[in-house]
Amino acid sequence: MRAATQTRYGSPDVLALRELPRPTLGARDVLVEVHASPVTQGDRRLRTADFPGIMRVPGRLMMGVFGPRQPVPGTAFAGRVVAVGAEVTRFAVGDDVFGSAMHGAHAELLALPEDGPLAPMPRGFTHAEAAALPYGGLTSLVFLRDLARLQPGERVLVLGASGGVGRLAVQLAKHLGAHVTGTCGRDADLVRELGADQVLAHDAVLPSGQRWDVVFDASGHGRYRALRPALAPRGRYLSVHITLGLLCAAAFTRLVGDRRAHAGVALPTPELLEEVAALAEEGAFRPVLARRFPLGELAAAHAFLEAERPRGTVLIDLVRIDLVRIDVAARPSAPPHVAA
Numbered sequence: 001m002r003a004a005t006q007t008r009y010g011s012p013d014v015l016a017l018r019e020l021p022r023p024t025l026g027a028r029d030v031l032v033e034v035h036a037s038p039v040t041q042g043d044r045r046l047r048t049a050d051f052p053g054i055m056r057v058p059g060r061l062m063m064g065v066f067g068p069r070q071p072v073p074g075t076a077f078a079g080r081v082v083a084v085g086a087e088v089t090r091f092a093v094g095d096d097v098f099g100s101a102m103h104g105a106h107a108e109l110l111a112l113p114e115d116g117p118l119a120p121m122p123r124g125f126t127h128a129e130a131a132a133l134p135y136g137g138l139t140s141l142v143f144l145r146d147l148a149r150l151q152p153g154e155r156v157l158v159l160g161a162s163g164g165v166g167r168l169a170v171q172l173a174k175h176l177g178a179h180v181t182g183t184c185g186r187d188a189d190l191v192r193e194l195g196a197d198q199v200l201a202h203d204a205v206l207p208s209g210q211r212w213d214v215v216f217d218a219s220g221h222g223r224y225r226a227l228r229p230a231l232a233p234r235g236r237y238l239s240v241h242i243t244l245g246l247l248c249a250a251a252f253t254r255l256v257g258d259r260r261a262h263a264g265v266a267l268p269t270p271e272l273l274e275e276v277a278a279l280a281e282e283g284a285f286r287p288v289l290a291r292r293f294p295l296g297e298l299a300a301a302h303a304f305l306e307a308e309r310p311r312g313t314v315l316i317d318l319v320r321i322d323l324v325r326i327d328v329a330a331r332p333s334a335p336p337h338v339a340a
Contacts, residue, residue, distance in 0.1 A: 003107030004074070004298045004316075008067040009049040012302035015073070017295065023111035030091050030114050031083040035127035036292075037074045037105040039301045039314045040135045040164050046073060046103075047302060052220060052241040073298075074105025074316070078121055078130035082109070090114045096121040098130040098277070100138065100268035106298055108318055119273035122280040125287075130280075132287035132313040134268065136168035137276040139240060140218075142266035144172055148214045148236045152177030157212040157230065160219025161196060162187035162311060165240060167288050169218050170194045175284035181212065187311045190288070206230050214238070224249040224261040231259040238262045288312035 003020045025031055045051060046068070051059025063069060078098035081091050091097065091114055099118035104110050112118050121130040144150045156173045160166040161182025167190075173180045174195035182196040183204070191199045200206070202219075211232035220241035227237055235258075239246055242263050249261035266272075279285055290312030293301040298316060305314050 001108040002295060003072045003104075004295060005071045006047065006068050006073055007071060009047065012047070012299040012306070014047065015299040015302065017298070020072070020107070023109055025083060025085045025111055026113075027085040027087040028114050029085045029111050030081055030088060030097075030118065032077065032079040032097060032110045032112065032118075033082045034074075034077045034079040034105060034108060034110050035317075035319045036079070036131040037077045037316045037318065038131050038135060038164075039293075039298070039305055039316060040075065041305075042135060043073060043075055044302060044305060046075070052243070068103075070103040072104045072107050074101065074103065074107065076100050076131060076134040077105040077110060078127040079110070079318075080127075084114070088114045091118070096127070096130075098122075098127075098133065099273055100134045106295065106316055108295070115270065117268035117270060117273060119270055119277055122277040125280060127319070128289060128292065128315050128317065129287045130277075131315060132289060133168075133276055133280060133285060134273065135313075136165040137172075137279070137285055138268050138272055139165045139266040140169035140172045140216075141272060141276060141279070143216055143238050143240070143262075143264065144169060144214070145176065147238055147262045147264045148216065150176050150178055150214055153179070154213035155179045155211070155232070156181065156214045156216065157206075158182045158196075159215070159217045159221070160184070160202070161191045161194075161199070163218055164313065166218035167191075167194055167312075168285055169216055170196050171285055172279070173214075173216075175279065175282070178214075181210075185309070190311050194286070194288075211235070217241075228259055233258055235259045236262055238264070290314055292317040294318075 005018045081095040098121045156178045158169050161170050162184035180196045181198040182191040183200045183202045184191050188199040213232050215237045217239040224237045246263050250263045253260040290310035292315045
């Protein structure tokens with residue numbers, strides 16, 4: 001099979017296309033023919049070993065000190081089951097699935113345990129659209145619903161609302177009945193399209209007269225201490241990046257005061273993926289697609305992500321592997337949002 005590989009950390013040029021053996025299946029494994037896989041900011045961080053906050057050293061130890069321990073990148077996917085182990089009962093050949101992986105999704109074939117982070121694709125979604133869901137969908141679901149316990153009528157501030165996590169966080173917050181304010185750079189129109197009631201420039205001073213019940217820092221650039229004045233009484237601050245300062249704030253605010261900081265990690269599970277699929281079918285999540293590249297141009301996809309800051313998900317299209325890159329904006333209109 002063809003797969004993207006990486007043997008060292010660095011620029012997009014460290015990515016190369018190679019022929020690798022077909023994965024072998026255990027009795028409880030599922031073999032997925034990958035049709036689409038996103039290139040996310042998380043993938044960029046793994047490529048460069050740019051692990052944020054307190055994960056700088058543990059990240060290197062987990063992923064490889066001098067180079068990736070696992071050579072095939074890619075952390076989310078959608079595709080079709082093409083083989084199953086003898087004891088598999090949850091999936092059958094021909095099932096369309098989507099999910100998350102620690103690595104290996106930028107390849108034509110991916111083997112996963114049937115009880116791993118894998119779920120049936122949401123009905124009515126293409127593989128490209130489904131592949132765009134796990135990265136931001138899982139994170140926003142865990143942080144807003146489970147950690148913040150967001151309630152209808154509450155006010156939410158999403159920092160980085162036009163990013164891979166922020167786009168889905170805005171949509172989920174609206175679906176949960178919140179009033180949503182989003183901050184972003186040049187994509188204010190997109191954030192409004194996704195449902196934000198108010199959009200602020202990412203570098204603007206927050207209005208002094210406004211307070212929010214939940215501040216969700218989807219960009220990872222904020223700080224609890226600086227944003228605490230923006231919290232309403234009993235307000236909650238959450239960030240996608242765990243720093244020592246955030247951990248200290250989370251511990252301190254559990255004991256003192258009523259404005260809390262929360263630290264957490266969104267670990268993918270089959271159950272969470274099934275909930276993301278159900279929410280997508282209900283219309284809570286509309287994936288925003290920016291551009292698609294064939295697998296052989298993964299390095300170009302990473303360079304595009306870094307240089308352009310696209311207003312949507314960058315995808316690797318493994319079904320059209322030999323075609324030139326496809327601009328999704330040329331597609332006819334469809335229920336999921338397609339960036340211009």
